[in-house]
Amino acid sequence: EVVLTQSPGTLSLSPGDRATLSCRASQSVRSSYLAWYQQEPGQAPRLLIYAASNRAPGIPDRFSGSGSGTDFTLTISRLEPEDFAVYYCQQYDHSPRTFGQGTKVDLK
Amino acid sequence: QVQLVQSGAEVKRPGASVKVSCKASAYTFTNYYIHWVRQAPGQGLEWMGIIDPRDINTNSPHKFLGRVTMTRDTSSSTVYMELSSLTSDDTAIYYCARGRAGAKTAFDFWGQGTLVIVSS
Numbered sequence: 244e245v246v247l248t249q250s251p252g253t254l255s256l257s258p259g260d261r262a263t264l265s266c267r268a269s270q271s272v273r274s275s276y277l278a279w280y281q282q283e284p285g286q287a288p289r290l291l292i293y294a295a296s297n298r299a300p301g302i303p304d305r306f307s308g309s310g311s312g313t314d315f316t317l318t319i320s321r322l323e324p325e326d327f328a329v330y331y332c333q334q335y336d337h338s339p340r341t342f343g344q345g346t347k348v349d350l351k
Numbered sequence: 352q353v354q355l356v357q358s359g360a361e362v363k364r365p366g367a368s369v370k371v372s373c374k375a376s377a378y379t380f381t382n383y384y385i386h387w388v389r390q391a392p393g394q395g396l397e398w399m400g401i402i403d404p405r406d407i408n409t410n411s412p413h414k415f416l417g418r419v420t421m422t423r424d425t426s427s428s429t430v431y432m433e434l435s436s437l438t439s440d441d442t443a444i445y446y447c448a449r450g451r452a453g454a455k456t457a458f459d460f461w462g463q464g465t466l467v468i469v470s471s
Contacts, residue, residue, distance in 0.1 A: 244412075278457035280396075287446055287464055288388075288396065293457035331396055335455050339412035340386070342396040 245270055245334050249343035255351040262319040264346045266332035271312045276336035279308055279317045282345075283328045291330075292317060322348070353377045355385075355447050355462035362468045368435040371465045373447035380428040381405045383449040386458055387421065387432045391443045399445075402430055403452060437469045 246269040256262055266277070275295035280288040290299040292308035295315055305320040319326055327350055332343040358372040373385060387399040400411030402421040409421045420433040434441060445465045448458035 274455075276455050280458075287461040288448075288458075289461070290457055290459050293459075299457075299459060333396075333457070335450070335457060338410060340398040342388075342398065344395045 244339055245272070245337045245341050247332050247334060247341055247343035249330075249332060249346045251346060252344075253347045253349060255349055256322055257351045258322050258324055260322050260351075262317075262322055262326070262348055264317040264319075264330055264348075266310075266315040266317070266343050268313045268315070268334060270337075272315075272334045272336045274336065275311055275315075276334060277308075277310070277315050278333045278335065279306075280331045280333065281326075281328050282331065283325075288331065319348075353449075353460045355449065355460055357445075357447060357462040357465045360466040360468070362470065363437050365438055365469055365471055367437050367469075368433055369437060369441075369467050370431055370433040371445050371447075371467070373430045373432070373462050375428040375430070375449070378449075380425060382452055384452050385421075385423075385430040386448045386450055387419075388446045388448060388458075389443040390446070390464075391440075394443075397443075399432070401450075404430065405452060434467075437467075439469050441467065442469045443467060 248267045250265045277295045279292040282288045296308045307318045329345045329347045354376045356374045381404045402409045404423045423430045447462040450456040
């Protein structure tokens with residue numbers, strides 16, 4: 244199965260900071276079948292980015308995704324208070340679909 | 352608006368089975384696969400399988416084969432996931448999520464989650 248490794252495990256930042264989250268795949272993810280989800284405490288995950296760089300409907304433009312092959316990045320340009328949460332990447336190219344272990348963005 | 356509404360929390364004994372439902376609304380039921388994802392306490396997300404409501408084809412990772420059964424009722428737009436031979440390691444929140452049928456897509460809507468506790 245494709246293993247997704249997210250780094251860092253925790254990112255301690257302040258509102259207004261830029262956040263850069265990494266997701267590395269153990270094998271190439273074709274056609275960028277890579278998504279990012281946000282999960283707030285006690286909530287279901289929410290789709291942010293699909294196909295590596297496409298924002299889901301209703302997602303603010305401070306969220307952006309990039310990358311291809313085995314290396315992908317989620318960038319939050321300026322953190323808002325509601326952005327402090329856990330972020331997961333997921334590949335949906337290969338079966339089984341797999342998720343990274345998550346990056347927690349918390350308040351510095 | 353699109354909704355996936357799941358059944359309520361369950362407490363089960365080790366060795367028992369649990370059946371979780373996921374009722375879809377405000378979209379064409381057969382146009383989307385339903386995936387099941389679980390999250391153990393304090394842990395990450397784990398994909399458990401997929402059902403195609405058009406023809407009830409299913410697929411699950413090897414670790415769940417023989418233990419997970421996914422079915423659907425098109426008359427009520429509801430999908431069911433049954434997990435058998437429960438152990439304490441199955442204590443988790445179970446989510447259903449949809450992805451467009453006939454294509455590789457991300458999961459754009461999720462249910463609210465169903466907590467399953469396995470305890471003697």
